Amino acid sequence: EMAGEYPDVVIACFGGGSNFSGISFPFLRHKLKENKNIRVIAAEPASCPKLTRGVFQYDFGDEAGYTPLLPMFTLGHNFAPSNIHAGGLRY
Known part of the structure; x- marks a missing residue:
């Protein structure tokens, strides 16, 4: 908001979920409620590929x-x- 820009893509690590949800859920809300064009990508470690x-x-x-x-x-x-x-x- 301070930069006056909006991301096209948000990438966050996914393990327990709190980091991923903390960064992505506000943008997912914008996508669902305001029809914003944004991709949200979860990155998981190769050692724990639960997704x-x-x-x-x-x-x-x-x-x-x-x-x-x-x-x-x-x-x-x-x-x-x-x-x-x-x-x-x-x-």
Whole structure:
């Protein structure tokens, strides 16, 4: 808004969903309510491809199975991705 521009495309990472929904939902609202021409793209990590390889079914939102069953794309609540080496990262 400050720049006086409107994006053609919004790309956000998709994991748990909060980052993706936080950036994309306001633009999706504009698309649905105001007929804005915008593309919204979810980018997922290759190690956890729940949108492209997951199954849409009821599953727990946590690994322990404490949450209610929710409909979602899932690799299974007990799925664990392969370990990575992040030795050069400083955080």
